[in-house]
Amino acid sequence: MRELVGRPYHELRARLGKDLSVRELVEAYLDAIEAFDGQVRAYLTVTADQAREQARALDDRLARKEPLPPLAGMPVAVKDNLCTRGVRTTCGSRILESFVPPYDATAVERLREAGAVVLGKTNLDEFAMGSSTENSGFFPTRNPWRLDHVPGGSSGGSAAAVAAGEALAALGSDTGGSIRQPACLCGVVGLKPTYGRVSRYGLVAFASSLDQIGPLALDVRDCALVLQAISGRDPRDSTSVEVPVPNFAASLEAGVRGLRVGVPTEFFGEGLQPEVRHAVLDAVRVLEGLGAVVEEVTLPTLEYALPTYYLIACAEASSNLARYDGVAYGYRSPRARDLYTLYARTRAEGFGPEVKRRIMLGTFALSAGYYEGFYKKAQQVRTLVRRDFDRCFEKVDVLATPTSPVAGFRLGERTTDPLQMYLADVYTIPVNLAGLPGISVPCGFVDGLPVGLQVVGRPFDEVTVLRVAYAYEQATDWHRHRCPLFRG
Amino acid sequence: MDYETVIGLEIHVQLLTQSKMFCGCSTRFGAPPNTQTCPVCLGLPGALPVINRRAVELGLRAALVLHCTVHPTSQFHRKNYYYPDLPKNYQISQYQYLEHPPLATDGYLEIEVDGQRRRVGIRRVHLEEDTGKLVHPEEGNVSWVDYNRSGVPLMEIVTYPDLRSPQEARAFLLKLRQVLQYAEVSTGRMEEGTLRCDANVSLRRPGEPLGVRTEVKNMNSIRSVERALAYEVARQRELLERGEAVVQETRHWDERRGVTFASRSKEEAEDYRYFPEPDLVPVEVTPEWLEEVRRGVPELPDARRDRIMAQYALGRYDAELLVQTRATADFFEAAVAAHPSPKAIANWMLGEVSAYLNEHNLEIEQLRITPAQLAELVRLVEDGTISGRIAKDVIAEMLQTGDSPRSIVDRQGLVQISDEAALRETVEAVIQDNPGPVRDVLAGKEKAVAFLVGQVMRRTQGRANPALVQRLLRERLGLLGG
Known part of the structure; x- marks a missing residue:
């Protein structure tokens, strides 16, 4: 197990069918889950039987010398807000505790078609609302680097699973930073694709105009491989876009010579932990050393991004979550006496406090008399944020920023102050508002906790984002660090 | 006012x-x-x-x-x-x-x-x-x-x-x-x-701004819309004439009682x-x-009415009725395609068929007969197989059973009697039994001829060829052909 776990897939793949079987790889990861998950608690559901069955089928294909699909045997974890046929999908919520979808999300279906083996479903903040995974309706997940710290969120289970060697890669969803921020806090690579790059079909919606599914992996190349498998137009999602899907791994090694890297002033201001600032600026210097042209740019609307995001995301959430009413599926309060109490009790008992807070906020923002001042105004500001980015991308090819303003925080540290918690995503949220691709790659440590560099690109230019991240990663060795659990 | x-x-x-x-x-x-x-x-x-x-x-x-x-x-x-x-x-x-x-x-x-x-x-x-x-x-x-x-x-x-x-x-x-x-x-x-x-309905004095309206729901036929609105107009008029105010509310139509009633009013408008x-x-x-959508729009009623008038030489009134529903117009044109007698087919459709539909409160789509069967009926009349009089019985039977006119005619032996020898006997018997009318005929009363023809038709259950009966009677009584 020790020998296999924690090695990127692209290093293992050539060994498949030679000195390594899919079964061995999958068993190694199931062992790691067995060994570490009692402490990390990354998984809500482990589907060991299904995984073993899938491994057997793939080994049979190997034995028959059939050509292997691109991710054959890759043991992956799936965030529990992505529907999996026949496997309960809880969204980290009591209200969906026993919900078993009759279908796979498109991204999950495509992962399976690519040969990936699903190990289980990972923990998250309830309905992906949060930045620490402490809002899970079941239990918090811990940061494998320091178990008294949060793994970030909302894809905290997926990030922690990859960091702890409990999955080789994972799917997450990112509405305001939910892939990049936990990837950053757990010291792994996490990418949010351009809005429309990956089908949202089967992703339980939090905020439809912001949600995007993406990969978390040990390094940039694995990340590119998973992105390759899940990308592309899906007729079942009207917002998925008909654009060509390039070969993401092919141009990783093109380097950054002559590439223009923008450093937005506003992302290095108040609220940024000095050590994090240091690590990120060091990372920018590394890129400069590799031949990139670094330029300072400005994104003046950054200060409005957070309130704008919370209005839009909560407004959409208030409507998206209306369907959990105890009528056709999911939790139904045993204390319901009539239609009104069926709704009221079911939702009061089924949802946690953060979800309720956001539903109320969103309902308010859409109400008659407030719509113009809140929701509509927020949409207008969103346009301004987008224009800010457009202006930047006239001058530079990518932006380099911190992913998170701090190198993690302890469990319980921010749970009583929602606004402090919301600030955890201050650098990732604008990227969602503008629908851009963004990646977080490890760029150092502060007190044994990982720090992340965020690289943001033009719409549908994941190729350049990955290329920059890869160049940086190859010039450093942060991505080779493994959390203390590995060291036993 | x-x-x-x-x-x-x-x-x-x-x-x-x-x-x-x-x-x-x-x-x-x-x-x-x-x-x-x-x-x-x-x-x-x-x-x-x-x-x-x-x-x-x-x-x-x-x-x-x-x-x-x-x-x-x-x-x-x-x-x-x-x-x-x-x-x-x-x-x-x-x-x-x-x-x-x-x-x-x-x-x-x-x-x-x-x-x-x-x-x-x-x-x-x-x-x-x-x-x-x-x-x-x-x-x-x-x-x-x-x-x-x-x-x-x-x-x-x-x-x-x-x-x-x-x-x-x-x-x-x-x-x-x-x-x-x-x-x-x-x-x-x-x-x-x-x-x-x-x-939505409201009343106002002419020239004044709109009055307070009520919304009427739960009407399940066009007729009930008209009835519900008539009731609601009368109700509002009565309120206004008494000097009372109309309350803006949603009202449900009760088809059975023929009234509208206020549904539980919400304290505030739904947001x-x-x-x-x-x-x-x-x-x-x-x-x-x-x-592309415009090119795909099928022929609309006014255009179809004008075309039917021109193509089949029908009057505006008949054509207007035939295009009332698309199914009616389709039925008509399908029947004419099977037997090109547009006027006769139109007459049957606007007469017997329409009366049957009204009487039974049916739509033309629910008819048991096909356009081809109606066309066949017209042909049977035109080729003298049955009389127009018999045809009315046949279509009634067709509408009831959906059977083809041919099979009804055969089954019930309704074929028109055009056999001179057979009819002469009946004519002779009618003359013997009706000396009074015969005298009238001989005295020049033309109306009495019709009476005698009717008697022959009656004795043959309507199956006699009326034109033949007429001729035989006149010959027998020594009158000139009429």
């Missing part, structure tokens, strides 16, 4: 699509509960809507025949409210904002009332999805939901308050239904719920929290697409 009636209608029309508005489920009516559902129309977590292109085309077709302005970009919205027949607890609909127009706006439909033609303004045409259906069994403290109808494509048509009487409202609905049926947009049957109508549906991209209607 009299009041002026002001009526506006909101009409929901089920579009004639094979599949639902946002998923591939069938729209077929009458399937067992919850057998035509999928994750999308059940509102399961993670499922996403995809717009049915055909539904948009039918909406565009309706917009064109109603002379509306079609917007190049329109947006779906979410209408948020909680009800168990609404699986997502929001309905995907189109809502009119300045920046987000519905599919089409500002058109008209021309109606004719008492020989006067008037244009009734159409405020907007938009698309939306239907809800499921609640079922309340008589026993047990439970309710069931059938989601087969959930997501079925609907088009909402809203008029301006341009109608001035319940009769005009009825004329409008008849005309609208006719046009939508012709355009193959909807079956337009209120009885089956493929056309539903709510009405639907509309916002643009983020799961759908805007509907883009290019000029090319609109042109």
Whole structure:
């Protein structure tokens, strides 16, 4: 197990069918889950039987010398807000505790078609609302680097699973930073694709105009491989876009010579932990050393991004979550006496406090008399944020920023102050508002906790984002660090 | 001083699509509960809507025949409210904002009332999805939901308050239904719920601003719309004449009692929290697409009436009646294609067939006979196989049983008697038995001839060839051929 776990897939793949079987790889990861998950608690559901069955089928294909699909045997974890046929999908919520979808999300279906083996479903903040995974309706997940710290969120289970060697890669969803921020806090690579790059079909919606599914992996190349498998137009999602899907791994090694890297002033201001600032600026210097042209740019609307995001995301959430009413599926309060109490009790008992807070906020923002001042105004500001980015991308090819303003925080540290918690995503949220691709790659440590560099690109230019991240990663060795659990 | 009636209608029309508005489920009516559902129309977590292109085309077709302005970009919205027949607890609909127009706006439909033609303004045409259906069994403290109808494509048509009487409202609905049926947009049957109508009605002194209106719901036929509106107008007039105020409220029509009654009033207006549906991209209607839709619009009633007048040499009145519903016009033309006697076929359709339908409250689609059978009947009369008199009995039998005229004629031995020898005997017997009338005939009273012919027809159960009887009688009595 020790020998296999924690090695990127692209290093293992050539060994498949030679000195390594899919079964061995999958068993190694199931062992790691067995060994570490009692402490990390990354998984809500482990589907060991299904995984073993899938491994057997793939080994049979190997034995028959059939050509292997691109991710054959890759043991992956799936965030529990992505529907999996026949496997309960809880969204980290009591209200969906026993919900078993009759279908796979498109991204999950495509992962399976690519040969990936699903190990289980990972923990998250309830309905992906949060930045620490402490809002899970079941239990918090811990940061494998320091178990008294949060793994970030909302894809905290997926990030922690990859960091702890409990999955080789994972799917997450990112509405305001939910892939990049936990990837950053757990010291792994996490990418949010351009809005429309990956089908949202089967992703339980939090905020439809912001949600995007993406990969978390040990390094940039694995990340590119998973992105390759899940990308592309899906007729079942009207917002998925008909654009060509390039070969993401092919141009990783093109380097950054002559590439223009923008450093937005506003992302290095108040609220940024000095050590994090240091690590990120060091990372920018590394890129400069590799031949990139670094330029300072400005994104003046950054200060409005957070309130704008919370209005839009909560407004959409208030409507998206209306369907959990105890009528056709999911939790139904045993204390319901009539239609009104069926709704009221079911939702009061089924949802946690953060979800309720956001539903109320969103309902308010859409109400008659407030719509113009809140929701509509927020949409207008969103346009301004987008224009800010457009202006930047006239001058530079990518932006380099911190992913998170701090190198993690302890469990319980921010749970009583929602606004402090919301600030955890201050650098990732604008990227969602503008629908851009963004990646977080490890760029150092502060007190044994990982720090992340965020690289943001033009719409549908994941190729350049990955290329920059890869160049940086190859010039450093942060991505080779493994959390203390590995060291036993 | 009299009041002026002001009526506006909101009409929901089920579009004639094979599949639902946002998923591939069938729209077929009458399937067992919850057998035509999928994750999308059940509102399961993670499922996403995809717009049915055909539904948009039918909406565009309706917009064109109603002379509306079609917007190049329109947006779906979410209408948020909680009800168990609404699986997502929001309905995907189109809502009119300045920046987000519905599919089409500002058109008209021309109606004719008492020989006067008037244009009734159409405020907007938009698309939306239907809800499921609640079922309340008589026993047990439970309710069931059938989601087969959930997501079925609907088009909402809203008029301006341009109608001035319940009769005009009825004329409008008849005309609208006719046009939508012709355009193959909807079956337009209120009885089956493929056309539903709510009405806003108020009274005012002529020239004054609009009065307080009530919204009348729960009318399930065009006739009941007219009745409900007549009741509501009378009710409001009575209130106003007593010096009382009309309360703005929703009122339900009780078909059995023939009254409207106020439904439980909500303390405040419902806030639907509309916002643009983020799961759908805007509907883009290019000029090319609109042109393609325009070319596909089937012949409309007025054009068909004019063509039928010209092609079959029929009068305007007959043609107007024949195009009343598309099914009627189709029936007529199919019959004429089988036997080219348009006038005779039109006469049968507007006479016996129409009377039968009225008497039994049926639509022409429910007829047991086919156009070919009606054509055959006309042919049997024209070739002398049966008399026109017998034909009336035959068609009555046909309408009842759906049997072909030939088989009825054969079965009942109704073939016309044109055998001179056989008829001479009957003529002789009638002359013997009716000396009085015979005297009258001989005295020059022409009317008595008809009486004697009638007697012969009676003795032959109407099967005698009347022209032959006439000739034989005259010959026998020594009269010159008439």
